[in-house]
Amino acid sequence: MVGQLNKIHSTPEKSIPALLDTVQPTLLSCQETSATLAALIPPNQFWRWKDMWSNSLRTAVFSAALVQYLGNGNLASLSQVSETLGIKQEWKDRFALPVEDYLHGLISLVNELSRLAVNAVTLGNFEEPIRISIFVKDLFAGFSMLNLKNDTLRRRFDSLKYDIKKIEEVVYDVSLRKLTPQKEELNTK
Amino acid sequence: MAFSGVFDDFRQNLDEYNDRRERLIKISRDVTNLSKKIIFLVHRLMMETASGGTPDSESVAKRSRDKLQEVQSIYARMNDEVPDEQFWRYHQTISPGLQEYIEALSFTHYIQYGTLITYGQVRTSLSDDNGVPFFPLPLEDYLLGLSDLTGELMRYAISGIARRGGRAKAGEVCAFVRHCKADFERLCPYVRGLSKKQVVTAQSLEKIEDAVYAIVVRGSEYDLPPEMLDEVIARTISSFSSVVSKQKPGHRGRGSDDEYEDDY
Numbered sequence: 001m002v003g004q005l006n007k008i009h010s011t012p013e014k015s016i017p018a019l020l021d022t023v024q025p026t027l028l029s030c031q032e033t034s035a036t037l038a039a040l041i042p043p044n045q046f047w048r049w050k051d052m053w054s055n056s057l058r059t060a061v062f063s064a065a066l067v068q069y070l071g072n073g074n075l076a077s078l079s080q081v082s083e084t085l086g087i088k089q090e091w092k093d094r095f096a097l098p099v100e101d102y103l104h105g106l107i108s109l110v111n112e113l114s115r116l117a118v119n120a121v122t123l124g125n126f127e128e129p130i131r132i133s134i135f136v137k138d139l140f141a142g143f144s145m146l147n148l149k150n151d152t153l154r155r156r157f158d159s160l161k162y163d164i165k166k167i168e169e170v171v172y173d174v175s176l177r178k179l180t181p182q183k184e185e186l187n188t189k
Numbered sequence: 190m191a192f193s194g195v196f197d198d199f200r201q202n203l204d205e206y207n208d209r210r211e212r213l214i215k216i217s218r219d220v221t222n223l224s225k226k227i228i229f230l231v232h233r234l235m236m237e238t239a240s241g242g243t244p245d246s247e248s249v250a251k252r253s254r255d256k257l258q259e260v261q262s263i264y265a266r267m268n269d270e271v272p273d274e275q276f277w278r279y280h281q282t283i284s285p286g287l288q289e290y291i292e293a294l295s296f297t298h299y300i301q302y303g304t305l306i307t308y309g310q311v312r313t314s315l316s317d318d319n320g321v322p323f324f325p326l327p328l329e330d331y332l333l334g335l336s337d338l339t340g341e342l343m344r345y346a347i348s349g350i351a352r353r354g355g356r357a358k359a360g361e362v363c364a365f366v367r368h369c370k371a372d373f374e375r376l377c378p379y380v381r382g383l384s385k386k387q388v389v390t391a392q393s394l395e396k397i398e399d400a401v402y403a404i405v406v407r408g409s410e411y412d413l414p415p416e417m418l419d420e421v422i423a424r425t426i427s428s429f430s431s432v433v434s435k436q437k438p439g440h441r442g443r444g445s446d447d448e449y450e451d452d453y
Contacts, residue, residue, distance in 0.1 A: 043274075044276065044325070045277055046274065046277070047276070047277035075195075077195060078195075099199050099202045099203060103199065142192040142195065142199075143196070145196045145197065145200050146196065147203065147207070148203070149207055
């Protein structure tokens with residue numbers, strides 16, 4: 001799934017929806033996995049076993065969030081992601097999507113978007129970096145509101161600023177060279 | 190800001206988790222602290238009663254159990270802190286204290302009955318008045334707690350050697366710890382951290398074995414039954430200490446570590 005999503009870096013803006021459609025079945029197949037896991041876990045023991053799959057779960061969150069962003073440009077909420085992955089509310093004590101794993105997925109999303117900003121420009125899409133920049137800044141502001149303790153989430157959060165810097169540089173390059181659409185329009189007038 | 194509402198919820202969620210974790214760490218520390226004190230109390234009581242005849246294990250166990258009640262009430266209160274479905278989330282936080290408690294409880298149990306406490310008995314001790322357990326007692330913690338018990342038994346056996354009847358006791362403890370070690374061995378692959386504790390158990394066992402060896406060798410030099418030997422030594426000590434107390438009041442001339450010295 002992540003492999004398929006890697007194609008976004010080389011897919012022109014117009015064909016993105018078609019690409020997303022090919023990912024959708026794989027993404028939805030996570031629902032089966034969720035159901036299998038939920039059936040395996042005894043009641044009240046979710047937290048006992050969660051470490052076994054949290055890495056995979058984070059990747060799944062990342063994919064779901066990326067698909068959503070590319071689809072309509074907004075942030076997938078925790079409940080939306082749960083729904084996409086087929087995690088049901090009534091499984092709360094057996095299988096759930098913890099906030100921590102969701103946030104890990106979002107950080108992966110930012111990591112990926114900073115790469116996308118660069119590659120979008122290569123493909124001639126000069127608007128994308130600006131959209132990404134706004135989105136990521138909002139997200140970063142959100143993360144800044146959290147009181148993180150010194151764990152992996154905190155370290156990954158600290159790495160976000162490098163992604164932001166990278167995106168900023170792209171935006172800077174694009175606007176300085178007057179490649180943004182508004183300015184193009186101005187130039188042609 | 191676009192996502193401030195959502196992230197507000199996340200912040201609350203994470204804060205709640207962290208705060209609760211901190212509180213549980215404190216509870217766990219309290220329990221560890223209290224349990225350690227109980228273990229020392231039992232050691233001390235056994236030594237004290239030793240000087241005045243055979244130790245009264247029943248009354249020692251009773252006093253220890255009174256103290257253990259305090260720990261149990263801490264767990265009863267902690268129960269409100271942890272919702273059932275989240276117990277395993279905080280398991281790592283709770284388990285050090287829990288193991289220490291099981292160590293203290295099983296030590297008391299051994300002093301009283303001379304047997305290993307069962308999983309069911311530990312669970313019953315951590316239940317409310319209706320017999321409903323406060324939380325699902327993890328088997329790992331039960332086993333790891335028992336593994337710590339062997340270290341305490343080593344201390345108990347060796348410091349008890351100087352005492353009347355302590356020699357026979359050391360032999361019993363030696364056999365008991367040996368059984369524990371053998372039975373735990375095959376559980377090692379299933380419980381994380383048990384193999385490390387097995388190494389410590391092996392060291393403790395070796396110390397007890399050395400002590401028991403010394404008893405047997407020295408005991409064989411005199412052709413006396415063990416009770417007679419105890420009697421002779423007790424008499425020597427009392428006459429010696431009465432001489433010493435005349436000369437240097439308060440000085441007993443015996444440290445707790447030199448457990449072989451009474452064999453002169």
